Amino acid sequence: MHIKFERRIQYSKSMLVLVPVVTIVLSIIASSVVLLALGKSVPLTMHSFFIAPFATFYSITEIFLKFGPLLLIAQALAVGFRAKVWNIGAEGQMVMGAIFATSVPVYFVDSTSPFLLPAMIILGALGGMGWAAIAAFLRTRFNANEILVTLMLTSIALQFLYYLLLGPWKDPMGFNFPQTVMFQDEALFPTLFSGTRLNISIVIPILFTIAVWIFMERRFGGFKLVVGGLAPNAATYAGFSAKGAVWLSLLLAGFAAGLAGMSEVAGPIGQLQRSVTSGYGYSAIIVAYLGALHPIGIVFAAFFLAVIHIGGDIALVSANVPISAVHVFQGLLLVFYLATYTFVNYRLRVVRHVHHKQSVVSP
Amino acid sequence: MTTVEFLLAGTMSAATVFLLAALGELVAEKSGMLNLGVEGMMAVSAAVGFVITYQTGNHLLGFAGAGIAGIFISLIFATVAITFLANQVATGLAVGILGLGLSALIGRQHESLTVIAPGGINIPILSDIPLIGPVLFQHNIVVYLSILLAIAIGYCLKYTRLGLAIRSAGENPEAAHALGYPVHLIRYGSVAFGGLLAGFAGAYASTIYTPLWADGMIAGRGWIAVALVVFGTWKTGRIVLGAYLFGLVSLGELLAQSFGAAIPSQLLSSLPYIVTIVVLAIISTNAARLRLHAPYALGETYDGSEAR
Numbered sequence: 019m020h021i022k023f024e025r026r027i028q029y030s031k032s033m034l035v036l037v038p039v040v041t042i043v044l045s046i047i048a049s050s051v052v053l054l055a056l057g058k059s060v061p062l063t064m065h066s067f068f069i070a071p072f073a074t075f076y077s078i079t080e081i082f083l084k085f086g087p088l089l090l091i092a093q094a095l096a097v098g099f100r101a102k103v104w105n106i107g108a109e110g111q112m113v114m115g116a117i118f119a120t121s122v123p124v125y126f127v128d129s130t131s132p133f134l135l136p137a138m139i140i141l142g143a144l145g146g147m148g149w150a151a152i153a154a155f156l157r158t159r160f161n162a163n164e165i166l167v168t169l170m171l172t173s174i175a176l177q178f179l180y181y182l183l184l185g186p187w188k189d190p191m192g193f194n195f196p197q198t199v200m201f202q203d204e205a206l207f208p209t210l211f212s213g214t215r216l217n218i219s220i221v222i223p224i225l226f227t228i229a230v231w232i233f234m235e236r237r238f239g240g241f242k243l244v245v246g247g248l249a250p251n252a253a254t255y256a257g258f259s260a261k262g263a264v265w266l267s268l269l270l271a272g273f274a275a276g277l278a279g280m281s282e283v284a285g286p287i288g289q290l291q292r293s294v295t296s297g298y299g300y301s302a303i304i305v306a307y308l309g310a311l312h313p314i315g316i317v318f319a320a321f322f323l324a325v326i327h328i329g330g331d332i333a334l335v336s337a338n339v340p341i342s343a344v345h346v347f348q349g350l351l352l353v354f355y356l357a358t359y360t361f362v363n364y365r366l367r368v369v370r371h372v373h374h375k376q377s378v379v380s381p
Numbered sequence: 382m383t384t385v386e387f388l389l390a391g392t393m394s395a396a397t398v399f400l401l402a403a404l405g406e407l408v409a410e411k412s413g414m415l416n417l418g419v420e421g422m423m424a425v426s427a428a429v430g431f432v433i434t435y436q437t438g439n440h441l442l443g444f445a446g447a448g449i450a451g452i453f454i455s456l457i458f459a460t461v462a463i464t465f466l467a468n469q470v471a472t473g474l475a476v477g478i479l480g481l482g483l484s485a486l487i488g489r490q491h492e493s494l495t496v497i498a499p500g501g502i503n504i505p506i507l508s509d510i511p512l513i514g515p516v517l518f519q520h521n522i523v524v525y526l527s528i529l530l531a532i533a534i535g536y537c538l539k540y541t542r543l544g545l546a547i548r549s550a551g552e553n554p555e556a557a558h559a560l561g562y563p564v565h566l567i568r569y570g571s572v573a574f575g576g577l578l579a580g581f582a583g584a585y586a587s588t589i590y591t592p593l594w595a596d597g598m599i600a601g602r603g604w605i606a607v608a609l610v611v612f613g614t615w616k617t618g619r620i621v622l623g624a625y626l627f628g629l630v631s632l633g634e635l636l637a638q639s640f641g642a643a644i645p646s647q648l649l650s651s652l653p654y655i656v657t658i659v660v661l662a663i664i665s666t667n668a669a670r671l672r673l674h675a676p677y678a679l680g681e682t683y684d685g686s687e688a689r
Contacts, residue, residue, distance in 0.1 A: 022685055023465075023466060023684060023685075025684070052486070056486070104470055106474060156658065156661075156662050160662040160663075160665055160666045161665040161666060161668045161671070162658070162661045162662040162665045163611070163661065163665065165417065165470070166604060166607065166608050166611075166657065166658075166661055167658055167661065169601070169604050170601070170604070170654040170655075170657050170658050171654075171658070173600075173601050173651065173654045174651045174654050174655060177647040177648070177650050177651040177654075178647065178651075180647050181645050181647035181648070184647075185645065300478060303474060303478070304475075304478070307471065340485070340486060340489050342482050342483075342485035342486040342489060342596075343482075343486060344482075345478070345481060345482030345485065346479060346482035346483055346486055347482075348478060348479075348482065349421075349475060349476075349478040349479025349480070349481075349482050349483075350479060352471075352474070352475035352478060352479070353457060353461060353472070353475045353476065353479055355475075356461050356465070356467040356468070356471055356472050356475055357460070357461045357465040357467060358465075359467065360465045360466050360467060364466065364684075
């Protein structure tokens with residue numbers, strides 16, 4: 019007698035809703051064990067993670083500040099993941115977007131033109147798309163695995179960033195810190211509320227979400243994309259393009275990540291510096307999965323991870339919990355999500371006295 | 382030691398990190414398991430190995446701890462991807478992210494600390510030959526063991542019953558199951574072996590090759606190890622060759638400095654990543670050939686049934 023997974027005839031809708039809840043509970047339990055091992059207070063940490071971020075208006079605006087880039091990148095990644103295009107280099111595409119956008123205020127230091135910001139938006143998107151296009155080209159032309167290529171491109175983008183910050187783009191008045199000049203006001207997004215860092219760039223992820231939702235749910239295009247990724251031969255037969263799915267997935271992600279990078283330098287950071295991405299490119303992978311690769315699910319997942327990010331900063335101060343604990347928690351979320359998601363398509367069944375030898379013999 | 386000697390000797394040492402991790406991934410992939418968590422497994426083990434070595438002064442204990450840590454992380458992957466039938470690519474990424482977080486957490490109080498790397502072996506006569514001696518015969522014992530291990534793994538996969546069992550789980554799990562092979566157990570074992578070797582690779586990196594702890598020190602070497610398995614088209618000999626090539630490439634920075642070339646160091650640091658992309662593109666162009674060598678059921682979840 020043993021227990022095995024048996025495929026459900028139809029996927030379970032109740033499980034689909036239950037999975038994120040169970041995932042979060044399991045992740046909290048597992049991270050509590052880690053916290054106890056570190057000798058940290060579990061209640062204090064959990065309070066910092068989940069309650070404290072909502073304590074002040076400023077803190078809530080900070081949540082939305084992190085929510086934006088996570089949402090933007092995750093929506094685009096999910097489109098690719100649905101089509102089995104594994105772009106895990108959004109981090110690098112974000113860096114390139116930030117670099118391209120920064121070229122404007124760096125080379126037009128004294129400009130007060132109203133075209134600064136639009137130029138940065140366009141360049142940021144192009145930077146991300148260009149970097150992603152390398153991976154798309156290598157995959158479609160040379161069959162090179164996009165997981166490895168996008169990852170390696172991220173490492174290269176970071177080295178390029180360091181080169182610029184230590185060399186040609188270093189702020190001459192910056193006391194030798196690896197960062198560019200602070201941007202002029204015309205190169206920054208206006209903030210929404212005075213005294214906070216939340217700015218109008220938050221509309222970009224929201225508009226993007228609506229666009230992706232319409233594309234994936236309401237239009238034939240989404241269907242073509244998924245078929246192109248899942249069954250390239252069937253897609254070709256039906257006249258859809260598998261290569262098209264790769265290009266679309268990667269360019270869309272490059273576009274989103276590039277804009278996210280641009281929004282960071284033209285938003286809360288106000289200059290280009292080493293930690294420009296804050297790890298959004300990797301966190302967005304978790305957001306995409308936790309949101310079940312669905313445009314609406316991703317909104318909730320992005321908000322949840324944004325809260326944890328702010329909570330992690332608070333826990334660092336209030337409970338002396340290292341910031342890497344947040345990364346562990348994120349990793350746990352994804353591991354538990356993947357394990358529990360099995361129950362959507364499978365049910366557990368107890369099997370009695372099945373002999374393998376017999377089952378081979380056909381009746 | 383002359384510059385040339387130094388570089389050639391450095392290549393062997395740098396290559397050992399790639400080789401150990403790639404051999405482990407090879408065995409896992411031969412059983413059908415595409416474990417993309419190598420970077421995470423190496424990061425955790427590097428931290429565990431460093432902390433233990435720093436605290437006890439004993440490299441052997443450090444390696445043992447790192448090996449156990451590698452197995453532990455690999456079993457998280459195996460549980461989710463084998464027992465819970467989850468997508469292997471996504472699970473590998475998840476374990477990779479978790480591993481990087483754990484690594485930072487474990488090593489955070491040892492940032493920038495160093496341990497003393499153990500000396501190399503000293504074979505009378507051989508080690509004293511000019512040029513060849515310092516390049517080939519004065520390394521740490523792990524360098525030689527990793528080469529012996531490559532030979533052993535190559536032999537085991539090709540000529541033994543165990544190797545046949547592993548390969549059949551990776552080529553056709555339904556048939557392997559029908560023949561009475563415990564497919565899930567074989568895959569668990571292969572993944573755990575991969576974790577053990579990734580653990581040794583991490584410990585070698587943090588306590589022997591660069592005996593210093595810095596967060597993020599694995600710096601993509603786990604991913605290059607995954608790429609090396611593809612470069613070697615799942616053949617042990619070619620993987621050894623690839624590991625040594627990348628050992629040399631990763632020394633590009635030292636190489637340029639020694640010749641006084643005025644190349645930005647960031648460009649040289651990027652070299653292993655650029656070479657990985659270029660080689661990957663070249664190797665992958667012939668898709669048919671790649672499919673021929675890759676384990677047929679690589680990356681496919683096996684839910685325990687006989688036929689699909």
